[in-house]
Amino acid sequence: MDLRFCLLPALLALLLSPPAEAGKTLDAVKARKELFCGVSTGLAGFSASDSRGNWQGLDVDICKAIAAAVVGDPSRVRWTPVNAQQRFASLQSGEIDLLSRNTTWTLTRDASLGLHFTGVVFYDGxxxxxxxxxxxxxxxxxxxxxxxxxxxxxxxxxxxxxxxxxxxxxxxxxxxxxxxxxxxxxxxxxxxxxxxxxxxxxxxxxxxxxxxxxxxxxxxxxKEPLGPVVRRGDDEWFAIVKWVVNALIEAEELGITQANVDAQKASGDPAVLRLLGVAEDLGKSLQLDRDWAYRAIKAVGNYGEIYERNLGSASPVKLARGANRLWSKGGLIYAPPLR
Amino acid sequence: MVERRRYWRAFAYQALAIAAIVAALAYLAHNTAQNLQSRGIPSGFDFLLQAAGFDIGDSLVSFSAGEPYWQALLAGLANTLRVAGPAIVLTTLLGTALGLGRLSSNALLAGLCGAYVEVFRNIPLLLQLLAWYFVLTDLLPPFDEAWRLGGAATLSKSGLSLFGASLTPEFLAVLFGLVCYSAAYMAEIVRAGFGAVPRSQTEAAAALGMAGRDIQLQVVLPQALRLIMPAAANQFLSLTKNSSLAIAVGYPDLVSVANTALNQTGRALECVSLIMGVYLALSLATAIAMRVIERRLAWP
Amino acid sequence: MAIGATTTLRARLFGSPGNASLSLLIVALLLWGLTHGLDWAVLSAQFRPDAEACRALDHAGACWGVIAEKHSQILFGRYPQQEMWRPALATALLLALLGQSFLRPRAGLVWAWAVVAAVVLLLLGGGAFGLAAVGAERWGGLPLTLLLSLAGIAGALPLGVLLALGRRSALPAISVPCGAYIELVRGVPLVSLLFLASFLLPLFLPQGLTMGVLGRVLIGLILFAAAYLAEVVRGGLQAVPEAQRLQAAALGLGYWQTQRWVILPQALRLALPALMNSFISTIKETSVVTVVSLYELTGALTLALAGDPDWRPFFLEGYLFIAAIYWLICFALSRLSLRFEHRRARP
CATH class of the missing domain: 3.40.190.10 (Periplasmic binding protein-like II)
Incomplete structure (x- = not known):
């Protein structure tokens, strides 16, 4: 018995190291105060990390917004780079809470992979x-x-x-x-x-x-409508991801930006006051607190700002917004009413 | 009395073992069924009859996207065999040459062959495949400036074309990688096989007045072959299994096509068991073929 | 003695006209190959991390600058740049103990391994003693390769021993399933088991229990290696004389006592060289996990170079660099195990 089963403790430690929870995703995220977010292995503009491990991109900002809304801190995200084939398995296995990785919404994926697309954050082809x-x-x-x-x-x-x-x-x-x-x-x-x-x-x-x-x-x-994906069978979490994204779009419609979000709390517009949790508590029905949307906007700005920063005029790519303009400006980006 | 107790104990152990295995399998099956159901993942092999919807770039049998999944998988299997077959032949040739080279009386040749073996078997096959692929795609000239050998052959980034037949760089990378790697092992098998024939056999044959060539062909070779054959069969099997690494260099073998099917349909359980089933069948077929050949070669 | 050796060598090189011409031919080929190789790898090579100079060479000489520029990403993957000393130290520890274990395998090393395993996990993972926490998803490169091989073998050995004992059992209800498992796994490629671990394990686990990709891949590696180790151990078991078992039975030892104290220690000792070979194979096999997106040494190289247009043309140099690392480790370990075997063969 020279080679006794020596590495067993190490092995167990490795196997048990990433504790995540399927089922009640919201409770798990709140308990660990960290969002597990699946991103690409490196696609500039959507999700890419610099040499110091800082992640940037449109998909990354979606995760940050959700972390800000749920945990209260946009930096509380664990980034898991997944390749195209592994992404759905990672989500199913509970390794990640949310897949935000330039993923196309199709019928087969939505209906037969055990997951749900929460909406579209980017229209591509x-x-x-x-x-x-x-x-x-x-x-x-x-x-x-x-x-x-x-x-x-x-x-x-x-x-x-x-x-x-x-x-x-x-x-x-x-x-x-x-x-x-x-x-x-x-x-x-x-x-x-x-x-x-x-x-x-x-x-x-x-x-x-x-x-x-x-x-x-x-x-x-x-047509390549890209959007975040969550596990099937967790309606609360599905709703949270869907509505945080909608809040970012609504913020652009209402002219709320990262810079003016504090000032907007004193706005006279009831829609603004509702979104920012001043007049009404929309967070309650999502099982969040009333500042959820305020924190998301404060963390990453509204949808337009996210776009410009990562893909638009403020980015090296300088892509015109095209189909990704707001519906009111001739584009496809539209949020159902937040009320 | 002791006999009976032993009998009952054996019975109890076996019953326990069967119960444990059945329970474990049932547990896994239960979890799987529950997971599939709660996440709304459909299962079953019915997808095999649906149109695949994707093309296979390099295929031995003709396949187009309108044909069903089972034909796509069949095309993948044909591609696996298409690369494994020539690889087995070339491995045998190169491996035998290297193995005999190691036994050569010329120290330089023996040393060179030994160095080859030590270099190639201590580097992961995947890395060798990737390196071959890089050499074949990055360092060769583009199609328009292909290297020509008379009118018969051209070599470029688009592959090798010989008398109108064309081989893609993916195919060539897998072939070269498999041959170079497996030949190192084959060389050791051949060396061990010939090395194990006792010198007394050669001496005895020489004493009987046999010529050198006859001694090698009729005395040494048959004995060596009996040792080499089973080991070589194992090596061929592992070569065929290793051809699954083709996925890393974009060659559409069975695993690569099944992987695409898995990603398109989400039928992970079905696709992974198909891969495993096919390889098991290949293993079984090889084992049976080897047994038949061994019986033919049986020493009287 | 020296004269004898020289004359033998001379006979082996120039003994006959055919032999002599073969030798000359090989020498000529070697000279040609070595001069060209030397020219490419050293004389015309660019050693500074200067992408423009490398490009100007147009592959007429090696661009080792790519290693100078990217070595930390190749060796340690996505690990945070300012913490690189941690995976470096972990790798050094693992390699040192690995060498020691192959050179002089003995029971006391178990404790050394336990300590080193704990230290390595602490170094990589951090989160204590003032080390910043680094998630497992950022581990990569050489330490991950070593960790996967070691944990794979450590996990596969107990399973392999049980399977080997089971296969040799006289009870068909035990020997048949064990044999079936061994043959099934040995009949399929590693990639298929990695797919199983990656895609199917999430389905097999009960709801609510989840596992990261590292854990899942490790399970795939263990399931795979166990089948091969089982056959190695079975070889050892078969080599233990039957008399040993009978004597143990005569002493009144039960089955498990006999196996634990009499048969297995001998069998494992007999199988040790073959076990060492299995370990070397496992090191090479870990390169395949890059297919399921774990960035061990091979994957880390791709990650480091594929996304950088300056250095993408110099993959060949990168491949040669990591091939040299794999080769050094595998060759050194195989030599050490040979030495051990020879030493033991002497009475």
Whole structure:
């Protein structure tokens, strides 16, 4: 018995190290005073960490807002980077409370993966990126081309649909991780790379030495509504995630910003007073306190500010808001009434 | 009296063991059923008949997105076999050469073959696959500036094309990686096989007046083969299992296609058991084939 | 003696005309390979972390600058930059004790391992003694590789011993399921077990009980390694003479007493070299967990380079760097285990 079962204590410690709770997610988050949030392994604009482990991006700000609303502190988030294939398993296993990772809402995912999409935080569409020297300027010129894609995403199926509809005979080269698919494209293995168009734009901005060497083709081949995802069977938590996001949108409509949120508490607008918990206690029905929306806005600003900071004019990508404008300004972003 | 007590004890232990196993399985099944139900996850193999909806870029059998999942998985299995088959042949050739090289009377050759074995078997296969893939995609010229060998062969980032047949870099990376890694093990098997034939056998044959070549072919080789065959069969099996790492370099083998199916349908239980079932069947088939071959080779 | 060795060597190199020409051919090939290799790896290589200079080389020389620039991310993954000394120290501790265990395996090392395991987990995880807490999701690189292999083997050994004993049992209700498990796991690829651990374990666990990806992957590794260890242990058990069991029975020892005090100590000692080999295999196999998004050494390299356009073209140098690390560890351990085997073979 030379090799006695020596590492057993260590093993047990490892297995039991990340205690999370399925079922009553809200109670668990409140008890541990920390939100477990699943994000991407690194996609600038949505969720990416710098070398010091600080996470930034639109998806990241959603998590911070929820942490601020529920726990009271936007920094109380444990970030778990998950790849495309593992993301739903991570949520199901209870490793994360919330998946906020540029994830497309589809019927199959919503109905058969044991989870619920709480809404849309970003409207995107799938596009193609090519090297400029290939002289391809439109997707229909891609006939018989190899296209690099990442496994576990909606892009694989969209690509096949488009290929069949346009009779292009595209050949997908499928990789298990984002990093591997990107690496293969930049090594010149594929004529085109396909993923959500906004991701392509941030990739062009952040991951390419000379952005002028590559071009994003004008065609969008799919609808990609991205949103946060929670486990099925926990209605309270579902409602909280849904309404915190709605509160951020409502704040933009009402003109409440990170900077003026304190001043707005003295506003004459009843809708503002209701949202900020001055006049009414909306938090109660969500099992939160009355300042929940105030804290979320104070932490990350309203939806428009989040957008501008991560993807819009204040970011390196400088994407126009397009479909992600408020409904009142011709876009699709709309929050049901908070009352 | 003691006999009877022993009999009852054996009976009790076995009953206990069966009960424990059944209870454990039932517990897992119960949890799974409950989890599936409470989260609204559908189960069953019916999805195999639905249209897959995704294409397979590089496939031996023709497959298009409109065809059902089971055909996609079949195309994946065909791809697994397509890379495992040539890899087994090349591994046998390279491994035998290396193994005999290690037994060579030339010290330099023996040392070189030994160095190969020590280098390649102490580096993870996955890393070797990734390195091959990088070399084949990053360092080769683009398609338009392909290296040409006469009119017959071109080599570029898009792969190797030989007389019109084309092999993708994914396929080549998996093939080279598997062959280089497995050949190191095969070399050790061959060396051990030939090394285990006692020198007295050669001497005895020589005393009988047999020529050198005949001694090797008729005396040493059959004895060595009997030792090599079972070990080599194991090696081929592990090579086939290792081909599942193709997923890391984008080669659409069975595991890669099943993984895509899993992600599209969410039928994790079904897809993982399909992968396992197919590999088990392959193992079983190989084991049976080896037994037949061994019986044929049986020494009188 | 020295003269004898030289003449033998000369005979083995130039004994016959065929041999001599083969030797010359190999020498020529080696010279050609070594000069080109040396030129690429050293003479024309760029050692400074200067991406522009590396790019200018256009792969005519190695760009070791990528290692100079990225070594901490490659070796330790996403671990916080200012705390890098912690995984470095943890790795050094693990490697030192690993070497010692392969060089002179003995029972007393169990306590050393228990202490080192606790220290390593404390170093990595922190949260006490003034060390900042670092969540398991940020562990990565070499320490994670070592941790997974060690915890995998430590967890698989007890299970493997039970399976081996079970398979040798005279009771079919015990031997058949154990044999079936062993053959089933040995018949499927590791990736499928990792998928099982990653995708299916959340379904198998009762509601309310959850587990992080590290724990799930570890269970997958343990289930896999246990089947292989069981066969190794069974080999050891078979080598223990039957007389030992009979004598133990004659002394009035029961089954478990016989196994625990008589058979297993001998069997495990006999199987020790093979167990060491299994451990080396496990180190290599941990590279596969990158497929289920754990960033051990291989995954950490991809993470460090894939997202950085400056250094992405120099993956080959990165692969060679971590291949050298794997090789050094695996080769050194296999040599140490050989030495141990030889030492023991002498009476």
């Amino acid at each position: 799938q596009g193609f990126m090519v090297a400029k020297k290939s002289k391809i300027t439109a997707a229909r010129q891609l006939a018989n081309a190899e296209v690099c894609v990442q496994s576990g995403t909606t892009t694989e199926k969209n690509l096949s649909d488009y290929s069949r509809a346009q009779n292009l005979k595209l050949k997908p080269v499928v990789f298990e991780s984002f990093e591997a698919s990107l690496k293969a494209f930049f090594s010149g293995r594929c004529r085109a790379y396909t993923t959500d168009a906004t991701s392509l734009a941030t990739i062009l901005q952040r991951e390419v030495k000379n952005p002028g060497d590559y071009a994003i083709l004008p065609e969008l081949i799919s």
